[in-house]
Amino acid sequence: MDFSANHIGFVIASYALSFVCLAVLVLTTLGRDRKLRAEAERLDTQRKKARS
Amino acid sequence: MQFLANPTRFLKIANAVLPYVWAITIALFAVGLYGALVTAPPDYQQGETVRIMYVHVPAAWMALFVYTVMALASAVAAIFRHPLADVAAKTAAPIGAVFCFLSLATGSLWGKPMWGAWWVWDARLTSMFVLMLLYIGYMAIWAAIEEPHRAAMVARVVALVGFINIPIVKFSVDWWNSLHQPASVFRMGGPTIAGPMLWPLLVMGLAYTFLFLALHLTAMRAEIAARKIRQIQIAEIGDR
Numbered sequence: 001m002d003f004s005a006n007h008i009g010f011v012i013a014s015y016a017l018s019f020v021c022l023a024v025l026v027l028t029t030l031g032r033d034r035k036l037r038a039e040a041e042r043l044d045t046q047r048k049k050a051r052s
Numbered sequence: 053m054q055f056l057a058n059p060t061r062f063l064k065i066a067n068a069v070l071p072y073v074w075a076i077t078i079a080l081f082a083v084g085l086y087g088a089l090v091t092a093p094p095d096y097q098q099g100e101t102v103r104i105m106y107v108h109v110p111a112a113w114m115a116l117f118v119y120t121v122m123a124l125a126s127a128v129a130a131i132f133r134h135p136l137a138d139v140a141a142k143t144a145a146p147i148g149a150v151f152c153f154l155s156l157a158t159g160s161l162w163g164k165p166m167w168g169a170w171w172v173w174d175a176r177l178t179s180m181f182v183l184m185l186l187y188i189g190y191m192a193i194w195a196a197i198e199e200p201h202r203a204a205m206v207a208r209v210v211a212l213v214g215f216i217n218i219p220i221v222k223f224s225v226d227w228w229n230s231l232h233q234p235a236s237v238f239r240m241g242g243p244t245i246a247g248p249m250l251w252p253l254l255v256m257g258l259a260y261t262f263l264f265l266a267l268h269l270t271a272m273r274a275e276i277a278a279r280k281i282r283q284i285q286i287a288e289i290g291d292r
Contacts, residue, residue: 005100007165014158018107033274040277
């Protein structure tokens with residue numbers, strides 16, 4: 001890729017925007033998954049303990 | 053399809069395949085980006101700006117594909133009462149919305165140097181904008197209606213009615229005089245793009261597809277956990 005080409009700023013902006021948006025999507029999805037699974041596990045264990 | 057209707061069975065399969073899907077996604081992005089940024093030649097007219105195509109086109113493909121997944125899942129939920137179909141549709145929406153936004157934003161970044169305008173009310177661009185509104189509307193329904201069964205019923209209708217926009221987006225460049233170029237990959241008579249430019253585009257398309265698969269399975273797993281939490285909380289209220 002020629003970094004001195006015309007309109008290269010638009011190319012860099014496109015890749016940067018795509019990277020940021022996809023990284024935020026991946027991190028929020030993984031974070032939500034981890035948080036909710038831990039919470040479900042905790043409540044499930046608590047409920048089983050309370051019953052026994 | 054009924055085989056996957058059991059959430060426990062689904063989770064077992066999802067947990068087993070997810071590490072492989074993430075690994076394939078990373079490998080495909082590495083190869084695709086190498087092709088897009090290093091080996092693919094600049095276009096004889098567009099110059100280096102053509103490289104925007106490698107992030108714009110896969111995002112647009114995925115925006116259409118994900119909405120199709122949502123509509124199919126909504127139809128399955130409505131017809132077969134498949135317990136995970138609504139979960140699949142609901143969790144696909146935010147991912148599709150991000151792809152749709154990226155398609156519009158990177159298209160705009162390509163349009164300014166090539167067309168001289170950030171935005172034109174062209175048939176393809178307008179129908180993609182309508183798709184973005186459909187994604188937002190669909191997510192707003194799930195957020196606004198507290199009772200999950202009612203939210204699912206309304207959301208199914210929006211997903212199915214909104215599906216009419218998908219062929220409009222796809223064929224808008226054929227049906228109307230459009231500034232946007234016609235299909236050059238998935239068309240009768242084969243692709244019109246040269247091989248050195250085509251393979252990075254296809255690999256990036258595959259990378260985006262695997263990224264969607266990885267995110268969708270993860271988001272579905274999270275949604276199943278959220279529903280389990282809700283069930284436990286309701287059961288605890290009942291026990292009191």
